[in-house]
Amino acid sequence: MISFSRVSKRYPGGHQALNDVSFTIDSGELVFVTGHSGAGKSTLLKLLVAIERPTGGSVIVNGQNVGALTPRAVPFMRRSFGLVFQDHKLLYDRNVYENVALPLQISGFAPRDTARRVRAALDKVGLLKFETAMPITLSGGEQQRLCIARAIVHRPAILLADEPTGNLDADYALEIGELIRSFNQVGVTAVIATHDQTLLSQLSPRVISLKQGALDTGAAA
Amino acid sequence: MKAWLAAHGRSINAAVTRLAGAPLGSTLNALVIGIALSLPIGLHLVVSNLQAASQHLTSAPQISVYMALDANRSEVAQIETKLKQTPRVANFRFVPREQALADLKNSSGLADVIDGLPQNPLPDAFVIDADDGSPAALEALRDEIGQWPRIAHVQLDAMWARRLDAGLRLGRLAAVGIALLLAVALVAVTFNTIRLQVLTRRDEIEVIKLIGATDAFIRRPFLYFGALQGFAGAIVCWLILAAAVYLANRSLGELSHVYASLFQLGFLSPLDSFALLAVPTALGWLGAWLSVSRHLSAIAQ
Ligand SMILES: Nc1ncnc2c1ncn2[C@@H]1O[C@H](COP(=O)(O)OP(=O)(O)O)[C@@H](O)[C@H]1O
Numbered sequence: 001m002i003s004f005s006r007v008s009k010r011y012p013g014g015h016q017a018l019n020d021v022s023f024t025i026d027s028g029e030l031v032f033v034t035g036h037s038g039a040g041k042s043t044l045l046k047l048l049v050a051i052e053r054p055t056g057g058s059v060i061v062n063g064q065n066v067g068a069l070t071p072r073a074v075p076f077m078r079r080s081f082g083l084v085f086q087d088h089k090l091l092y093d094r095n096v097y098e099n100v101a102l103p104l105q106i107s108g109f110a111p112r113d114t115a116r117r118v119r120a121a122l123d124k125v126g127l128l129k130f131e132t133a134m135p136i137t138l139s140g141g142e143q144q145r146l147c148i149a150r151a152i153v154h155r156p157a158i159l160l161a162d163e164p165t166g167n168l169d170a171d172y173a174l175e176i177g178e179l180i181r182s183f184n185q186v187g188v189t190a191v192i193a194t195h196d197q198t199l200l201s202q203l204s205p206r207v208i209s210l211k212q213g214a215l216d217t218g219a220a221a
Numbered sequence: 222m223k224a225w226l227a228a229h230g231r232s233i234n235a236a237v238t239r240l241a242g243a244p245l246g247s248t249l250n251a252l253v254i255g256i257a258l259s260l261p262i263g264l265h266l267v268v269s270n271l272q273a274a275s276q277h278l279t280s281a282p283q284i285s286v287y288m289a290l291d292a293n294r295s296e297v298a299q300i301e302t303k304l305k306q307t308p309r310v311a312n313f314r315f316v317p318r319e320q321a322l323a324d325l326k327n328s329s330g331l332a333d334v335i336d337g338l339p340q341n342p343l344p345d346a347f348v349i350d351a352d353d354g355s356p357a358a359l360e361a362l363r364d365e366i367g368q369w370p371r372i373a374h375v376q377l378d379a380m381w382a383r384r385l386d387a388g389l390r391l392g393r394l395a396a397v398g399i400a401l402l403l404a405v406a407l408v409a410v411t412f413n414t415i416r417l418q419v420l421t422r423r424d425e426i427e428v429i430k431l432i433g434a435t436d437a438f439i440r441r442p443f444l445y446f447g448a449l450q451g452f453a454g455a456i457v458c459w460l461i462l463a464a465a466v467y468l469a470n471r472s473l474g475e476l477s478h479v480y481a482s483l484f485q486l487g488f489l490s491p492l493d494s495f496a497l498l499a500v501p502t503a504l505g506w507l508g509a510w511l512s513v514s515r516h517l518s519a520i521a522q
């Protein structure tokens with residue numbers, strides 16, 4: 001499903017964020033990308049959804065060479081992903097419902113389907129009663145769950161999360177971990193960048209470990 | 222189809238919300254656009270009305286040639302021959318002084334006064350149609366005939382209407398020129414409004430781009446905003462003109478009691494009204510399109 005072969009990424013400033021990284025991820029896997037801050041975890045995720053392009057090697061997702069997509073094709077490729085960000089990236093001038101509806105509106109779902117799916121997603125993350133609340137009135141953990149609802153509402157095949165528990169207390173982090181587990185159990189491929197050890201022991205996933213932009217083969221894989 | 226309608230409905234809704242969210246700015250923009258537009262469109266209206274009025278006056282420009290009062294028959298005959306030999310005179314009609322007096326008697330209701338005159342005060346006259354109706358040609362012909370013997374006076378009829386017509390053509394040109402300049406200005410104003418919007422919504426645009434929005438999806442609410450702003454300006458312009466024509470006709474109505482004239486200003490035809498509303502709308506859309514396209518590419522990913 002996902003295949004990195006000899007992928008390198010050098011940023012315009014000259015910094016080598018990824019260096020000759022190869023691995024594959026099968027459909028339905030739960031994979032953690034770990035490593036210290038600056039190891040290249042975020043960069044790896046960005047390459048998957050063409051936020052950044054590799055400077056060497058190829059990133060293949062569902063048979064598509066993501067690094068070579070035309071700008072026109074990028075939005076459609078992104079719709080097969082659900083994205084969860086450490087800083088949520090919610091739209092604070094829209095309410096909870098509208099935030100979750102956004103991916104469906106982008107994909108052109110009919111209003112009735114949209115309503116049904118948004119409620120299902122909100123129910124799943126336990127925010128159904130906040131439908132009309134504004135995101136700013138939610139706690140950090142609730143905002144992160146909202147972000148997850150938005151990521152999975154269009155039932156993507158792959159869930160990408162960049163430090164999803166980064167800013168959260170332990171209890172909230174556990175909730176997020178359980179949500180990730182439940183999506184993975186129904187067949188969603190999940191790729192999570194994190195250095196949260198609790199999350200790691202909670203989910204016991206496959207681990208891809210990065211060290212200064214290269215695969216850290218010394219660590220468990 | 223339903224989803225497509227819903228998507229456009231949402232964009233229009235978002236655009237209206239943005240307009241209503243800044244009522245002062247939106248109102249000012251609509252006023253500026255509307256007032257500016259009413260300048261050339263108002264000029265166009267005035268010109269159209271005057272042109273319609275002057276049309277029938279200019280249709281047959283004629284030259285009246287009056288003989289001296291004491292000119293005798295043979296002198297009149299001499300002029301008649303000269304007129305026949307002048308190729309620029311298409312045709313002419315002789316009005317003997319007796320007939321002129323009879324006409325005046327019949328038409329003016331001054332029969333008693335005229336009967337009491339010791340002698341006929343009117344001269345013999347010719348009414349000429351020129352083959353070239355341009356003001357310059359008519360004036361040249363007038364000056365030439367004026368040199369002939371025993372001619373007291375040569376007059377260009379409806380010459381003022383011709384002049385007016387030429388002036389009106391200039392007015393129409395000016396209206397078109399101003400309209401074109403304002404079209405550019407409208408595009409520029411919209412461009413700038415949308416530029417500011419894109420900048421303040423930069424984060425939002427980045428987020429929806431990340432979750433798979435196409436450029437067309439991102440552009441849509443801005444395009445509707447630009448179109449709506451142009452439309453609002455056009456409505457303001459239409460209202461200004463409608464009010465101006467209404468007020469003018471009310472004063473003209475009072476005047477018409479005095480002069481028994483039924484002259485009333487015509488308003489824009491339905492087609493003109495449609496164009497007045499449609500063109501600024503389209504220009505607003507264009508300005509927004511140029512602006513979003515340009516500033517979208519500056520936003521990463
Ligand atoms: N846009 C960028 N331009 C230049 N350097 C960058 C950029 N993004 C990340 N980097 C650098 O690349 C390295 C890897 O960054 P990142 O992938 O964010 O690491 P991580 O997510 O593991 O902390 C870091 O040294 C970072 O400074």
Ligand SMILES: [Mg+2]
Pocket residue numbers: 041042043162
């Ligand atoms: Mg990171």
